[in-house]
Amino acid sequence: MTAAMDITIRKAERSKLQELSLENLPFGKYFSDHMLEADYENGEWKNVEIKPYQPLLLNPSVAAIHYGQSIFEGIKAYKDRQGEAFIFRPHDNFRRFNISAERMQMPAVPEEIFMDGMKQLIQLDKNWIPSREDHSLYIRPFMFASDELIGVRPSENYKFMIILSPTGPYYAAPMRIYVEEQYVRAAPGGVGFAKAAGNYGAAMYATAQAKKMGYDQVLWMDAWEHKYVQECGTMNVFFIIGNTAITPDLNQGTILDGVTRQSSITLLKEMGFTVEERPLSIDDIIDAYKAGLLYEVFGTGTAATISMIKELRYKDFVMKFDTDSWKTAPMLKSWLTDIREGRREDRYQWMWKV
Numbered sequence: 612m613t614a615a616m617d618i619t620i621r622k623a624e625r626s627k628l629q630e631l632s633l634e635n636l637p638f639g640k641y642f643s644d645h646m647l648e649a650d651y652e653n654g655e656w657k658n659v660e661i662k663p664y665q666p667l668l669l670n671p672s673v674a675a676i677h678y679g680q681s682i683f684e685g686i687k688a689y690k691d692r693q694g695e696a697f698i699f700r701p702h703d704n705f706r707r708f709n710i711s712a713e714r715m716q717m718p719a720v721p722e723e724i725f726m727d728g729m730k731q732l733i734q735l736d737k738n739w740i741p742s743r744e745d746h747s748l749y750i751r752p753f754m755f756a757s758d759e760l761i762g763v764r765p766s767e768n769y770k771f772m773i774i775l776s777p778t779g780p781y782y783a784a785p786m787r788i789y790v791e792e793q794y795v796r797a798a799p800g801g802v803g804f805a806k807a808a809g810n811y812g813a814a815m816y817a818t819a820q821a822k823k824m825g826y827d828q829v830l831w832m833d834a835w836e837h838k839y840v841q842e843c844g845t846m847n848v849f850f851i852i853g854n855t856a857i858t859p860d861l862n863q864g865t866i867l868d869g870v871t872r873q874s875s876i877t878l879l880k881e882m883g884f885t886v887e888e889r890p891l892s893i894d895d896i897i898d899a900y901k902a903g904l905l906y907e908v909f910g911t912g913t914a915a916t917i918s919m920i921k922e923l924r925y926k927d928f929v930m931k932f933d934t935d936s937w938k939t940a941p942m943l944k945s946w947l948t949d950i951r952e953g954r955r956e957d958r959y960q961w962m963w964k965v
């Protein structure tokens with residue numbers, strides 16, 4: 612471990628918080644007073660600075676725009692009833708960030724910049740964490756290639772940044788889902804396990820097509836056989852069949868190792884479910900539905916936490932669910948929210964005090 616990195620702090624002259632009500636906030640539209648910025652040059656990280664949130668001045672040739680070496684994370688900070696600030700499992704996001712970096716041939720970001728920088732930034736903008744129930748401060752760390760060169764090669768310079776956005780309750784209405792057979796999100800050997808910007812860009816066309824047909828999202832299938840379920844939009848997906856909770860395994864490298872997914876596995880076990888991480892085919896899902904054993908289907912992710920699925924369409928076969936009668940997904944959501952907001956015991960040390 613190297614010694615603590617010097618982080619220069621330049622404070623904003625005045626806070627924008629007064630002008631903003633932290634109620635009814637659209638997701639990801641407003642940003643706090645400060646941001647963190649660091650540069651990777653000549654093989655080392657330098658210029659680590661927390662400064663007023665402001666636009667970047669970029670050369671049009673900047674490599675990330677052209678060739679997509681760009682990765683990100685999504686984390687949330689909460690306030691408990693005593694007004695103390697906590698971040699939910701940020702070390703897991705830190706580890707995942709550097710896994711994404713390696714796959715995209717980008718440098719690792721040291722813990723002293725990612726974690727200590729995040730901590731100092733949150734401390735400075737602590738007032739931006741809404742204290743109301745179901746509200747939080749969304750933390751967006753990201754890194755992109757900053758070489759000013761349009762030759763194709765891994766960039767030599769990178770920028771790492773963290774910005775913060777206050778968010779209200781993400782009202783996750785039960786979703787109608789289209790099982791996607793034509794387009795794929797990720798293939799074995801590809802970058803599905805990385806939180807790479809391009810994964811999102813590549814998913815938008817299929818999602819827009821599904822929306823035109825009246826669906827909220829697609830359920831991605833495996834790239835080879837279009838038979839095994841992968842993820843639901845940008846969320847991991849769980850199926851409750853009988854007393855077993857099944858979620859696709861991570862072995863092929865096509866699925867994002869979600870922190871909400873891991874947390875859900877832990878809590879589902881605590882609830883008494885058998886949890887299986889394994890390949891799950893659409894045929895097995897349909898068989899379970901027909902047998903009356905497919906009780907619940909839901910997505911998991913940091914933004915919406917748990918999103919129930921009320922309809923699944925595969926070819927011409929439509930599966931419908933009465934989400935109002937569900938017990939597991941709502942319980943999982945409230946357990947997670949209660950742990951994050953300090954109303955339920957933090958048995959697994961998920962909350963990191965800042």
Ligand SMILES: *Cc1c(COP(=O)(O)O)cnc(C)c1O
Pocket residue numbers: 685806842844845846847867868869870871872911912913914
């Ligand atoms: C971020 C993300 C998730 C959810 O991960 P969390 O750590 O739970 O937020 C799931 N799938 C994809 C494709 C993602 O990018």
